[in-house]
Amino acid sequence: xxxxxxxxxxxxxxxxxxxxxxxxxxxxxxxxxxxxxxxxxxxxxxxxxxxxxxxxxxxxxxxxxxxxxxxxxxxxxxxxxxxxxxxxxxxxxxxxxxxxxxxxxxxxxxxxxxxxxxxxxxxxxxxxxxxxxxxxxxxxxxxxxxxxxxxxxxxxxxxxxxxxxxxxxxxxxxxxxxxxxxxxxxxxxxxxxxxxxxxxxxxxxxxxxxxxxxxxxxxxxxxxxxxxxxxxxxxxxxxxxxxxxxxxxxxxxxxxxxxxxxxxxxxxxxxxxxxxxxxxxxxxxxxxxxxxxxxxxxxxxxxx
Amino acid sequence: xxxxxxxxxxxxxxxxxxxxxxxxxxxxxxxxxxxxxxxxxxxxxxxxxxxxxxxxxxxxxxxxxxxxxxxxxxxxxxxxxxxxxxxxxxxxxxxxxxxxxxxxxxxxxxxxxxxxxxxxxxxxxxxxxxxxxxxxxxxxxxxxxxxxxxxxxxxxxxxxxxxxxxxxxxxxxxxxxxxxxxxxxxxxxxxxxxxxxxxxxxxxxxxxxxxxxxxxxxxxxxxxxxxxxxxxxxxxxxxxxxxxxxxxxxxxxxxxxxxxxxxxxxxxxxxxxxxxxxxxxxxxxxxxxxxxxxxxxxxxxxxxxxxxxxx
Numbered sequence: 001x002x003x004x005x006x007x008x009x010x011x012x013x014x015x016x017x018x019x020x021x022x023x024x025x026x027x028x029x030x031x032x033x034x035x036x037x038x039x040x041x042x043x044x045x046x047x048x049x050x051x052x053x054x055x056x057x058x059x060x061x062x063x064x065x066x067x068x069x070x071x072x073x074x075x076x077x078x079x080x081x082x083x084x085x086x087x088x089x090x091x092x093x094x095x096x097x098x099x100x101x102x103x104x105x106x107x108x109x110x111x112x113x114x115x116x117x118x119x120x121x122x123x124x125x126x127x128x129x130x131x132x133x134x135x136x137x138x139x140x141x142x143x144x145x146x147x148x149x150x151x152x153x154x155x156x157x158x159x160x161x162x163x164x165x166x167x168x169x170x171x172x173x174x175x176x177x178x179x180x181x182x183x184x185x186x187x188x189x190x191x192x193x194x195x196x197x198x199x200x201x202x203x204x205x206x207x208x209x210x211x212x213x214x215x216x217x218x219x220x221x222x223x224x225x226x227x228x229x230x231x232x233x234x235x236x237x238x239x240x241x242x243x244x245x246x247x248x249x250x251x252x253x254x255x256x257x258x259x260x261x262x263x264x265x266x267x268x269x270x271x272x273x274x275x276x277x278x279x280x281x282x283x284x285x286x287x288x289x290x291x292x293x294x295x296x297x298x299x300x301x302x303x304x
Numbered sequence: 305x306x307x308x309x310x311x312x313x314x315x316x317x318x319x320x321x322x323x324x325x326x327x328x329x330x331x332x333x334x335x336x337x338x339x340x341x342x343x344x345x346x347x348x349x350x351x352x353x354x355x356x357x358x359x360x361x362x363x364x365x366x367x368x369x370x371x372x373x374x375x376x377x378x379x380x381x382x383x384x385x386x387x388x389x390x391x392x393x394x395x396x397x398x399x400x401x402x403x404x405x406x407x408x409x410x411x412x413x414x415x416x417x418x419x420x421x422x423x424x425x426x427x428x429x430x431x432x433x434x435x436x437x438x439x440x441x442x443x444x445x446x447x448x449x450x451x452x453x454x455x456x457x458x459x460x461x462x463x464x465x466x467x468x469x470x471x472x473x474x475x476x477x478x479x480x481x482x483x484x485x486x487x488x489x490x491x492x493x494x495x496x497x498x499x500x501x502x503x504x505x506x507x508x509x510x511x512x513x514x515x516x517x518x519x520x521x522x523x524x525x526x527x528x529x530x531x532x533x534x535x536x537x538x539x540x541x542x543x544x545x546x547x548x549x550x551x552x553x554x555x556x557x558x559x560x561x562x563x564x565x566x567x568x569x570x571x572x573x574x575x576x577x578x579x580x581x582x583x584x585x586x587x588x589x590x591x592x593x594x595x596x597x598x599x600x601x602x603x604x605x606x607x608x609x610x611x612x613x614x615x
Contacts, residue, residue, distance in 0.1 A: 010519040014411035017404045018490055025487035026430065029441035036440065046448040092323070106320065108601035109327050115593035115604070116331065117548035119565040120586040123572060124330040127337070127579060133346045135333065169327065170608070177609045226434040229550045229565070233572050247436035251551060254440050267437040274432040282425055 030271070037264035043254075050261065057265035066241060067249070067266070074245040077156065078224035081163045086217055088164070089171025090209075094201055096172075097179045107176075110169035118166075122233025125162040126151070129234070155235050155243045162230055167223070171216055178212035179205065211288050218281040222274055246270050331590070338583040345579045360584035383567060383585055390563040390589075393478055393553075394546035397485040401542045402535060404486070405493035410523055412494065413501045414509075423495060430491040435551045442484055443555045446475040476558035484556070485546045493538040496607060500534030501527065537607035540596050547592060564589045 032047070037057055041050035061067045100106070113121065128135040129150035137147040150158045182205065190204050206213075228247040231237065237244035237252065244252075246266065254263035337345055339356040362369060368384025412423055451473040452458050458472075474480035504527060512526045528535075550565035557566060568589065571582055597604065 011411045011415035014407040014415075014523075018408035018494065021404065021483070021487050022430075022490060025442075025483050026433070026438075029438055029445055030433070032445055033437065033441035036444065041444075043443070047444060095319070104601070106324070107605060108597060109324055111601060111604055111608075112328055112331060112594065112597050115544060115597045116590045117550075117565055117593070119548070119550050119568050120334075120590050121330075123568060123582060123586045124334050126572070127583070128330065128333070133579070165326070165330070173605060174609060177605075222432045226436070228434075228436055229569075232550075233569060236573065247434055250436045251439055254443065255555075260440050260444065264440045267440055270434065271437050274434070275429070278428050278432045282428060 033264045033267055033271075036261060037268045039261050039264075041261040041264070042258050043260055053261070057261045058269075060262060061265055061269070069241045070244050070246055070249045073156065073241065073243065074225065074247075077160060077163075077227070077243075077245055078221060081160055081167070081224050082217060082220050084160070084164055085168045085171050085220060086213070088168045090175045090206075090213065092168075092172045093175035093179055094205065097176060107173060110172060113166045114170055118227075118229035119233055121162065121166055122230040125158070125165075125230070126234045129158055151235055152239055155239060159231050159234055159243050162234065163224070163227060166230070167220065171220060174212065174216045175209065178209045182208050211285075214284060215281065218277060218284075222277055222281075225270065225274055331594075334583050334586055334590075337579065338587045340580055342578060342580045360580040361588070363581045364584045364588065382562075383564070383588070385560075386562050386564045386567045387588065389478070389557075389561055390547060390565075393481050393485070393563060394543050396478070397482040397489070397546045398539055398542045400482065401486045401489045401493050402539055405490050405538065406497055406528070406531075406535070407523070408490070409494045409497035409501055410527060413498055414506075423498065427491040427495040430488070433488075435488075435549065438484070438488075439551060439555055442552060443475075446480050446484075446556055447473055450474040450480075475556050476561060478561055480556050481553055481561065481563075484552055485542075485549065489542040489545055493542060496538050496541075497531060497534050500531040504530050533603060533606070536600060537603040540600055540604055541607050544593055544596070547589075 036047055036050070038052060038054060039047065039050040040053045040056070041047060096103075096106075127133070131137060131147065131149055131152070134150070136150060140147050148154065186204055186208065187200060190200050195203070225245075226247060227245065228251065231243055231245060231248060232251075235243045237248050247270070250263050250266050250270070253259055253266060338360055339358065340354050341357060341359065344354045364383040365387075366379035366384070367382050368387075474483065508530075509522050509526055512522050517525065548565065549563075550569060553563045554566045554569070557563065564585065568582065568585055571577070571585070
């Protein structure tokens with residue numbers, strides 16, 4: 001009797017700690033944040049003491065040119081970063097998809113930038129961009145070229161370059177994995193029919209890789225909206241607002257301007273945006289699977 | 305597949321060499337600079353001709369080194385303490401995440417009370433939540449709500465033994481930071497482990513059960529040893545997040561619980577950056593991830609591709 005009760009309770013026992021922690025430290029805070037976004041809230045108050053102001057925080061944000069600027073910077077950063085990384089990453093994967101000795105060493109070296117703390121990545125790049133002691137300006141100087149004020153005049157571009165350095169390998173490794181799991185027969189057949197390397201890529205490899213590529217692209221896009229530390233260390237959002245992405249603005253609104261309500265409203269907007277992206281990605285995955293299942297069923301029918 | 309190594313032309317190897325230099329160049333640069341004096345870094349004398357010194361590392365670690373440091377009269381960088389904090393927080397949160405995640409993943413696969421769809425959707429959902437979004441609520445909750453009343457039994461006891469004023473709150477403690485890291489990492493760990501547990505044949509567990517093992521014994525003696533590769537991948541990813549995270553730690557820590565990233569950011573925002581010392585700290589922070597990369601790159605790649613390809 002007690003044995004069977006124990007057996008029946010086991011699944012719940014196993015899952016309870018995870019459920020409790022997620023509810024307490026993830027779900028509850030998110031709801032708390034949404035609730036707080038309707039309040040005029042500063043860090044000295046508890047949320048109960050803060051006054052309920054309805055949609056005032058959101059209206060403030062929509063009228064705030066700084067928020068618009070920050071929103072635009074975020075979009076510019078995310079879109080350019082993901083586009084360039086996709087092109088470079090997939091391109092490199094197509095180029096390096098050969099039987100190469102030492103490929104695993106190469107892959108190991110390529111994942112290094114991703115594993116290192118964003119804070120350290122920011123630190124390295126801030127040093128390299130330094131106007132006088134930095135590597136880039138030293139190189140320009142020794143070639144007799146005029147130096148460039150990287151983080152002053154081209155701040156957004158510099159930040160984008162740093163992100164590309166860190167995350168192109170991610171796309172490279174995923175596309176390489178996708179490439180190497182493609183059915184050899186399709187590529188073989190194309191080669192026998194006399195397709196050039198370029199034709200193989202455009203008509204066979206890329207279409208077959210498409211599902212993985214789209215998922216990778218969306219994952220990267222979501223991550224690009226989360227970048228904060230690299231930019232914080234490199235430019236602190238400046239000069240002006242030129243590199244102040246939304247995540248950075250949220251943290252500054254909360255800690256420097258001490259307006260938790262507005263920061264919460266901003267967090268909520270960012271969250272909703274990412275939620276839409278995630279749902280789109282999930283829906284896409286399901287559609288792909290359904291289509292694959294239909295194709296499989298059709299093939300089986302023909303065969304039968 | 306006995307494929308012959310293709311012969312490649314020179315341009316190809318040049319391309320690879322360039323890529324490798326680009327990938328690890330900045331890291332090497334930091335490594336080299338961390339052994340230079342600030343004079344050497346700023347003097348403009350290029351390259352590799354300098355006298356290597358561990359002075360920067362001594363300055364950074366001054367609060368834990370057992371001997372007196374000659375070139376320093378006052379120890380301002382408390383890097384040693386921060387290093388210990390970082391270690392405590394990341395090791396404990398990794399261990400907790402793995403244990404809890406493992407149990408949950410096992411239950412989800414074997415007792416199927418949620419579809420795989422639900423799990424992967426919620427994993428994705430949590431993966432998308434930026435730490436910046438959690439900043440405001442976590443700051444508020446950890447400071448005001450997740451507290452023990454100082455007049456209560458446990459809270460009173462903690463105040464009596466540890467000292468301090470006010471209610472006992474999660475903010476400013478190691479456990480507060482650990483809690484949020486565990487919560488952030490759990491979905492990913494559950495999801496990765498799930499894909500490993502699915503591959504274990506059920507008959508194996510049934511055989512153990514026939515032999516008289518209870519559900520807990522089956523889990524610990526049969527399932528756990530079989531999913532070691534998955535555990536390794538999950539452990540590396542969890543450790544990396546906890547070790548590298550800055551934003552939430554900076555909101556939750558107080559003077560005694562600062563982690564290394566916080567220290568680096570604080571020192572970077574000063575007007576006069578001491579490049580040598582800061583690069584030494586950066587190098588120390590980067591060492592654990594570099595070691596993981598060099599010795600467990602296969603597991604890392606497994607974790608990374610599993611996250612996207614089966615998304």
